Amino acid sequence: MSVQAKLLTVTSLSAVGSWTSFIAVNLYVLMETSSAFAVALLYIVRPIAGMAASLPAGALADRMPSRSLLAKLDMFQVVALILLFAGIMQGAELYVIYLLVFLSSAIQAAYDPVGASAVVRYVPVSGLQRYHAIRAVFDSGAFVIGPAAAGVFAAAGWTEGAILAHCLLMAVSFLLTCLLPAGNVPGAAERTQSSAKARALRFTVVISLFYTLFIVMQTVTDSLEAAFSIAVIGLSEAEYGVLVGSAGIGLLAGSVCNKIWGIRLTPLQQFLSGALGVSAGYLLYAVPADPASSLAGFIVIGFFTAPAGSGYHAFYQARIDAAWTGRFRAKWKAVESISALTLTAAAGLSADLWSMHAAVLLPVALMVLFMMAACAFTYLCKDTDQDSRPLSKQSSA
Numbered sequence: 001m002s003v004q005a006k007l008l009t010v011t012s013l014s015a016v017g018s019w020t021s022f023i024a025v026n027l028y029v030l031m032e033t034s035s036a037f038a039v040a041l042l043y044i045v046r047p048i049a050g051m052a053a054s055l056p057a058g059a060l061a062d063r064m065p066s067r068s069l070l071a072k073l074d075m076f077q078v079v080a081l082i083l084l085f086a087g088i089m090q091g092a093e094l095y096v097i098y099l100l101v102f103l104s105s106a107i108q109a110a111y112d113p114v115g116a117s118a119v120v121r122y123v124p125v126s127g128l129q130r131y132h133a134i135r136a137v138f139d140s141g142a143f144v145i146g147p148a149a150a151g152v153f154a155a156a157g158w159t160e161g162a163i164l165a166h167c168l169l170m171a172v173s174f175l176l177t178c179l180l181p182a183g184n185v186p187g188a189a190e191r192t193q194s195s196a197k198a199r200a201l202r203f204t205v206v207i208s209l210f211y212t213l214f215i216v217m218q219t220v221t222d223s224l225e226a227a228f229s230i231a232v233i234g235l236s237e238a239e240y241g242v243l244v245g246s247a248g249i250g251l252l253a254g255s256v257c258n259k260i261w262g263i264r265l266t267p268l269q270q271f272l273s274g275a276l277g278v279s280a281g282y283l284l285y286a287v288p289a290d291p292a293s294s295l296a297g298f299i300v301i302g303f304f305t306a307p308a309g310s311g312y313h314a315f316y317q318a319r320i321d322a323a324w325t326g327r328f329r330a331k332w333k334a335v336e337s338i339s340a341l342t343l344t345a346a347a348g349l350s351a352d353l354w355s356m357h358a359a360v361l362l363p364v365a366l367m368v369l370f371m372m373a374a375c376a377f378t379y380l381c382k383d384t385d386q387d388s389r390p391l392s393k394q395s396s397a
Helices: 003-033 036-061 066-089 094-122 125-155 161-177 195-223 225-231 237-260 267-286 291-319 322-353 356-381
Strands: none
Touching: 003 036, 003 066, 003 094, 003 125, 003 161, 036 066, 036 094, 036 322, 066 094, 066 161, 094 125, 094 291, 094 322, 125 161, 125 237, 125 267, 125 291, 195 225, 195 267, 195 291, 195 322, 195 356, 225 237, 225 356, 237 291, 267 291, 267 356, 291 322, 322 356
């Protein structure tokens, strides 16, 4: 098994396990409290954990060998999941469960900057686009398999078993991580930069800002998705489940198409075309507010999610110095978490006090405007650093 294949497998095991256990905890809290608010608190715990863990994890990622840090995260996650499983089995107080979910979510959040740093050490620049295209296929599979596995455990009457399954997956991930090369800390690039490199860096920062705004608007819209679908569109809970499933089908199809045809584009073209497609899908979902257009919108959203994400990650990882990739990603992740938490709360309040439809339409409209601005910025700047051709056709850095 190649180094890239091992890294993809480790990432996929973490993603499947994360979806499985999080859905299971949601079901457990709902069964124990019968409170939608108690479940909603879980969705607040995750971005708070992200804010707490991202920056320290990014700093460590750039200063430690990747294999050592990934293995430590796997071990910490195993311990956190064992504690969470034991707490649920022993009927611990709800605040204890929230604290343990916070701990597990913080470790999961740390994988983002640590993983970004590991990718640039293990994958050559020429292979980044292909790597992220394959990872998008794996992530789409995790999106489908994880919740389905949690549903199987719930149907069997052993919801807690999903947490134990996540624990076992992380143990396997630890063993595979130990087989990776050391991934030693790369040397920092010279501080003196040409004006062309300085412009390229500024360009990368602005594109990262647009990507963060794109993700935040998605998060705000998704936070109202269930309530909007039932209260405004008029779907039943079963029909809403079908709607969510259609996004999974679109995501899987889009990931496969992205793997086959997406790498013919440059990473930036992948991101911008994917983000525009996702924005169009949200317009289909939110503007007409009828079942047929909502179903079509979800399929479109799922389909274009893969190129948007894989394109952006290949784009910035090819352009940022490997010595501070972790910190670069961590800073943007922290901004994303803070913005999402604040604006999600504001959107929820607006939906209650003003209009549910308007509260969903506003972030969707902003998403479209931000992506149109990103396209205009890209065109006007005429960036030529590493976007003139697909990375698969470039030489390794």
